[in-house]
Amino acid sequence: MSRDIRISHVRITPVAFRDGPLLNAAGIHEPWALRAILEVETSDGRIGLAETYGDAPMLAVLEQARPHVVGLSPFALNLMEERLKAAIRPVPGAVEYTLAPGSHAAKNAAKAISAFEVAMLDLQGQAVGAPVVDLLGGAVRSEVAYSAYLFFKYAEHHGRPYEPDAWGEGISPQQVVAQARRMIALYGFQSIKLKGGVFEPRHEIACIRALSEAFRGMPLRLDPNANWSVATSKRAAEELDDLLEYYEDPCPGLDGMAELARHTRLPLATNMVVTTMEEFRRNVEKKAVKVILSDHHYWGGLRATRQLARMCALWELGMSMHSNSHLGISLVAMTHVAAAIPNLSYACDTHYPWQDEDIVRGGRIAFKDGAVAVPTRPGLGVELDRQALAKLHDQYLACGIRNRDDRRQMQKYDPSFTGATPRY
Ligand code: GKR
Numbered sequence: 001m002s003r004d005i006r007i008s009h010v011r012i013t014p015v016a017f018r019d020g021p022l023l024n025a026a027g028i029h030e031p032w033a034l035r036a037i038l039e040v041e042t043s044d045g046r047i048g049l050a051e052t053y054g055d056a057p058m059l060a061v062l063e064q065a066r067p068h069v070v071g072l073s074p075f076a077l078n079l080m081e082e083r084l085k086a087a088i089r090p091v092p093g094a095v096e097y098t099l100a101p102g103s104h105a106a107k108n109a110a111k112a113i114s115a116f117e118v119a120m121l122d123l124q125g126q127a128v129g130a131p132v133v134d135l136l137g138g139a140v141r142s143e144v145a146y147s148a149y150l151f152f153k154y155a156e157h158h159g160r161p162y163e164p165d166a167w168g169e170g171i172s173p174q175q176v177v178a179q180a181r182r183m184i185a186l187y188g189f190q191s192i193k194l195k196g197g198v199f200e201p202r203h204e205i206a207c208i209r210a211l212s213e214a215f216r217g218m219p220l221r222l223d224p225n226a227n228w229s230v231a232t233s234k235r236a237a238e239e240l241d242d243l244l245e246y247y248e249d250p251c252p253g254l255d256g257m258a259e260l261a262r263h264t265r266l267p268l269a270t271n272m273v274v275t276t277m278e279e280f281r282r283n284v285e286k287k288a289v290k291v292i293l294s295d296h297h298y299w300g301g302l303r304a305t306r307q308l309a310r311m312c313a314l315w316e317l318g319m320s321m322h323s324n325s326h327l328g329i330s331l332v333a334m335t336h337v338a339a340a341i342p343n344l345s346y347a348c349d350t351h352y353p354w355q356d357e358d359i360v361r362g363g364r365i366a367f368k369d370g371a372v373a374v375p376t377r378p379g380l381g382v383e384l385d386r387q388a389l390a391k392l393h394d395q396y397l398a399c400g401i402r403n404r405d406d407r408r409q410m411q412k413y414d415p416s417f418t419g420a421t422p423r424y
C-alpha cells in the first residue's frame with residue numbers, strides 16, 4: 001500500500017443475532033443482541049473491519065465520526081483520535097447500565113476511536129503483510145485462553161420469538177453444573193465464571209460450591225455486578241474465600257470495593273469501578289481492586305488496552321478481559337491484543353458460546369482447549385461472509401430492538417421488577 005492511499009469510504013451495518021434468555025442484575029437479555037459492523041475502505045480497494053456496540057446512540061456516534069475519518073491514511077491513528085475526540089458530541093436516548101460500561105455515553109469518543117482504530121489496524125496489517133498483533137509489538141503467546149462464562153437463565157424467551165436454545169434452564173446448582181459441563185465439553189475451557197447478582201446470595205454461593213465440587217481445582221469466579229451491599233459482600237466473602245480465584249464487582253462503587261478489600265483476602269476484580277484512567281488512579285490510591293478487566297471496545301482501542309496493561313504491570317495489578325454479547329470480529333480483535341499483553345494474568349471472558357450465528361467467512365471462530373489461536377494472516381485475519389451479514393442486518397431491521405434494555409425485558413416476566421441495585 002503506498003503512503004498516498006486514503007480512506008475513501010466507511011460502511012456501518014447494524015446487525016442483530018439470537019441471544020439467550022440470560023439473567024443478570026439489570027434484568028434479562030432480550031432475544032436479539034445488537035452490534036455494528038464497520039467496513040473502512042481505502043482508495044485501493046482494501047477493507048478494514050471492526051465490530052462494536054449496535055445500539056441507536058452508538059450508531060449515531062459512528063455517523064458523527066465517519067466524515068472525520070474519510071480522507072485519512074489508514075496509518076494516521078493519532079490524527080484520527082484527535083479528530084474524533086474533538087468531533088464526538090453527546091447523543092440523546094442512551095440506556096446506560098453500570099454493569100455494561102460500553103453503554104456509558106461519557107465513553108462515546110473512546111468507543112468510536114476504538115472501532116476505527118481496529119479497522120485501521122486491520123488495513124495496516126493487510127498493507128504490510130503482518131497480523132495486527134505484530135503491529136502491537138508482537139505476540140507473547142500463540143493462543144489466548146478464555147473462560148466458560150456461565151449465566152443463570154430461563155429455558156426460553158418471553159413470547160417464544162424462536163425455538164428455545166439447546167442450553168435449557170440454568171437456575172439450580174445441578175443445572176448450572178450441567179451448563180458448565182456442556183460448555184467445557186464444547187469449548188474445552190479451563191476456568192469458569194458465573195454471572196451472579198440474580199438470586200439470593202446463598203443460592204449463588206451454593207452454585208459456586210457445586211461447581212467447585214464438580215470441577216476440582218478449576219479456577220472459579222463470581223460476578224454479582226454490584227447487586228450485593230458491602231455488608232452482604234463481606235459475609236459472602238467468608239464463604240467464598242477458598243472457592244474463588246477472584247471476586248468480581250460484588251458491591252457498588254470504588255469506596256464499597258475498597259471497604260470490602262480491607263475485609264477479605266480474595267482479590268477483587270472489576271469491569272465496573274475502573275473503566276477510565278482517572279478511576280485507575282483512584283483505585284491505586286484506595287487499594288481496592290487487584291484485577292482490572294479491560295475491554296478494548298470502551299477503553300479506546302487495542303493500543304489503549306496495551307497501555308492499560310503497562311499501567312497494571314507498573315502497579316502490580318492483574319489483568320484480564322471483560323465481554324458483552326459479541327461476534328467473531330470482536331473475538332479476533334480481543335485475541336490479537338490479549339496475545340500482545342505479557343501480564344494478562346487470567347483467562348479472558350467471552351459471551352461467544354451464547355451465540356450461534358456469525359458474520360465471519362468460514363463460520364464460527366474455533367476454540368481448542370478453551371483457547372483461540374492468534375491469527376497469523378495479515379491484519380485481523382478474518383473476512384466478512386456477506387450473505388451472513390445481510391441476514392443479520394435483516395434480523396436487525398425486523399427485530400424492532402434499537403437499544404439494549406434488560407430491565408424492560410425482565411418486566412415482561414415480572415412487571416414489578418425495578419432493576420434497582422444493590423438488591424441483596
Ligand atoms: O451480558 O448480562 C451480561 C453481562 O452482565 C454484561 O452486561 C456485563 O457487562 O459481562 C459483563 C460483566 O462482566 O460485568
Ligand code: MG
Nearest residue numbers: 223248249271
Ligand atoms: Mg463483570
